[in-house]
Amino acid sequence: MRILVTGGAGYIGSVTTRRLLDAGHEVVVLDSLVRGRRDAVDERARFVEGSVGDTACLERVMPGCDAVMHLAGLIEVGESQREPGRYFRANVAEPLAMLESMVRHGVDAIVFSSTAAVYGEPGRVPISEDDPTRPVNVYGRSKLMFERMLEAFGDAHGLRAIRYRYFNVAGAWPDGSLGEAHDPETHLVPRVLEAMATGETRFEVFGDDYDTPDGTCVRDFIHVLDLAEAHLLGLERLAADGAGGVFNLGTGSGYSNLEVVRACAEVTGAEVEIVFGPRRPGDPAVLVASAERVREVLGWQPARGALSTMIADAWRWHTARHGSPGDA
Numbered sequence: 001m002r003i004l005v006t007g008g009a010g011y012i013g014s015v016t017t018r019r020l021l022d023a024g025h026e027v028v029v030l031d032s033l034v035r036g037r038r039d040a041v042d043e044r045a046r047f048v049e050g051s052v053g054d055t056a057c058l059e060r061v062m063p064g065c066d067a068v069m070h071l072a073g074l075i076e077v078g079e080s081q082r083e084p085g086r087y088f089r090a091n092v093a094e095p096l097a098m099l100e101s102m103v104r105h106g107v108d109a110i111v112f113s114s115t116a117a118v119y120g121e122p123g124r125v126p127i128s129e130d131d132p133t134r135p136v137n138v139y140g141r142s143k144l145m146f147e148r149m150l151e152a153f154g155d156a157h158g159l160r161a162i163r164y165r166y167f168n169v170a171g172a173w174p175d176g177s178l179g180e181a182h183d184p185e186t187h188l189v190p191r192v193l194e195a196m197a198t199g200e201t202r203f204e205v206f207g208d209d210y211d212t213p214d215g216t217c218v219r220d221f222i223h224v225l226d227l228a229e230a231h232l233l234g235l236e237r238l239a240a241d242g243a244g245g246v247f248n249l250g251t252g253s254g255y256s257n258l259e260v261v262r263a264c265a266e267v268t269g270a271e272v273e274i275v276f277g278p279r280r281p282g283d284p285a286v287l288v289a290s291a292e293r294v295r296e297v298l299g300w301q302p303a304r305g306a307l308s309t310m311i312a313d314a315w316r317w318h319t320a321r322h323g324s325p326g327d328a
């Protein structure tokens with residue numbers, strides 16, 4: 001199949017692109033490079049630099065595609081609070097042009113990267129897909145608005161959409177050749193590893209007085225390659241004329257911030273002094289997915305779900321970029 005991967009120069013998009021190519025699909029990557037990196041795009045893919053909101057560009061890339069994987073967007077919660085217009089434009093207004101282009105060209109299948117942030121502060125954990133969606137930040141609201149647009153396009157035009165609500169994505173391509181490089185970086189694993197790779201020994205954890213076993217926040221981590229695998233399964237379902245739907249992508253269990261930092265120290269052999277800072281506003285104590293639906297309906301199973309595997313893979317990526325702390 002020919003798949004249009006938007007945001008394919010970003011962290012998850014670059015890994016998903018390579019996985020799709022390895023599975024024998026043809027991939028067209030559309031990325032504005034506002035955040036991604038051209039050199040992260042596998043050379044077997046066709047790369048087009050442009051926005052998902054650029055109609056002329058869409059006219060070039062959409063014809064002949066069988067499905068879209070829509071990963072493009074802005075992803076930083078704090079930035080979304082400061083610049084809501086930018087987030088609603090990038091995550092709602094611009095991809096609306098992409099949906100219209102899909103309809104024009106008869107492309108009726110899409111896999112969309114949504115987020116656990118659509119749930120907001122959960123009423124219970126593990127969080128199921130039928131739980132209320134009450135996002136507490138602009139980022140989450142913008143992703144939920146796009147989900148609503150997908151529903152409307154489904155009703156009106158027969159668009160079939162798989163909406164994946166990712167929990168915390170971590171890890172890298174196992175040989176360390178593709179990985180996470182956000183700027184700004186707010187995710188825990190790359191922040192810790194970045195500190196360790198640059199010889200920084202002190203690491204601040206936000207809050208130690210949450211109602212959790214060790215007082216630090218608990219999150220559900222999923223390996224980026226397991227996530228890419230889920231995208232392949234979703235694509236196969238849509239290609240077989242299956243219905244769309246909404247699915248959490250997490251593992252069903254969580255690790256605390258403290259466990260993650262300690263596991264990073266263990267994997268890397270680095271010394272780390274953990275200091276506790278104040279809570280970060282808007283961080284729920286526990287965010288863990290119910291992963292039953294994606295297992296039952298799509299047969300998805302995480303293969304690289306162990307925390308040590310995710311960190312070891314991510315560390316290979318970090319050392320490939322920076323060298324080990326002990327290197328000259």
Ligand SMILES: NC(=O)c1ccc[n+]([C@@H]2O[C@H](COP(=O)([O-])OP(=O)(O)OC[C@H]3O[C@@H](n4cnc5c(N)ncnc54)[C@H](O)[C@@H]3O)[C@@H](O)[C@H]2O)c1
Pocket residue numbers: 006007008009010011012013030031032033034035036037050051052053070071072073074075090094113114115116165166167168169170181182187
């Ligand atoms: N990383 C996570 O833990 C996580 C968690 C939940 C959801 N998600 C979602 O997954 C998707 C990918 O996340 P990521 O971590 O790979 O982010 P990323 O920033 O690495 O990649 C996003 C890519 O989208 C591109 N982009 C942004 N706006 C664009 C536009 N208008 N047109 C074309 N390209 C555009 C950027 O240049 C970048 O390459 C995002 O939609 C994000 O909301 C990520």
